[in-house]
Amino acid sequence: MPCLPHELIAWKILVRLPTKSLLQLRCVCKAWRDIISGADPSFSQAHLDHLHQQVKKPYSLLIAPRIKSESDMEDPRDTRRPWADMKVTSPGLYLWEESQKDIATLLFDISSFPAEGAATRHGLTHCDGLVFLPAEDTVRVLNPATRQIRVLPWSLNSVAPRRCPQGEGHQAFGFGRDHRSNAYKVARFFHRETRGMGGLGMEVFTIGKDQCWRETAVQPPYPFVAGLTATFFKGSLIWTIDYYSPMYDYSHLDDAANMPCFVRFNLEDESFSVMTGPPWYKGPTILTPTLPR
Structure with missing residues (x-):
């Protein structure tokens, strides 16, 4: 009985299997290993699209x-230390x-x-099975299916926490997929060491392509809440504006109902747009975006 060509097996059979089965089948032969391990990005995308098309998930x-780590548990009854320490x-x-x-x-x-x-660890997020774990000094992207860990390089725009304008961190991260290129991007908002609107910056790292962070052509229109990870929604990252940041003066905004609350960062063209708050919003309080992913 003649063997089926590897291309037919990949696009008619392997692409329909669950991830756990694919990991086991990597050991069958070199051709299958290369296909499943990502040598052909189109296979990974086709497998992902097939999962999204399932009727009932x-x-x-x-x-x-x-x-708490063991080093901080000498006396569990001691409540004098703030959580941030x-x-x-x-x-x-x-x-x-x-x-x-x-x-x-x-x-x-x-x-x-x-x-x-506790104050330096940011909130995790995930996209298409990849898990993003950012912190003030280390940024990791995990693939639980393949057990791979990617630690992103240190940014030249990073500053020590003690020199941050607000004292509790100077950056906020986001992670998502650019639907045009099917590339996964990490975006990093940061405060420079200078004040004023010139002190805001945004840089992007494209997984599998970039070797270092690259700064966007346009800077963010407002400062974001440091440490608050963006929500990924329909190809964009959405951050909450920080009204209490010393980096910007909001005194000219008199109409609370029309005050900007969120900034949308489009991963495709890396542009910014401003979103107002919900109808019930009455003033400059911190809103946490909880949009569906």
Whole structure:
């Protein structure tokens, strides 16, 4: 019986299999390993598109517990230290699925990651199965399916936390996919060491393409809340504007109902646009975007 060509197997059979099965099939032969491991980006995109086309998808949650590191647990009853001064670590990423009810399974062990200050660890986010874990001094992108970890290079625009304008961090990250190029991009808003609107910056790192961060042609129109990870929605990253930042004067904005609340960063052309708040918004308070992903 003649063997089916590898191209037919890849595009008619492998592309329909779940990720767990694909990882096991990498050991069959070199051709399958190259296809599944990403030598051909079009296969990964076709596999992702097939998953998105499924009629019924089970609900799932990605959970990353935070615990105090052992070095900070000499006296658990001591509550004098503020949370911002504590060291925290995460044992791993856990996946809860609708079918499992009360059970969450370990998806990726990150217990070997160093403990970090609670104030310096940013919120995680995910896109198409990739998990983004930013912190003030380290930015990681994880692929739980392949067990790969990518640590992004240090940015030349980074400054020490003690020199930040607000004292508790000077940057905010976002992660998503550029639908035009199908490339995954990390965006980083940052405060420069100078004040005023010239002190704001945005830079982008394209996974698999860039070797270093590149600054955008246009700077952000407003400062963002430091440490608050952007929401990825329909090809754009959405950040919350920081009204309390000393980097900008909002005194000229008299109409609270029309005050800008969010900034949208388009990953395709890397442009900015401003979004006003919801109808019930009455003043400059911090709003956390909770749009669906």
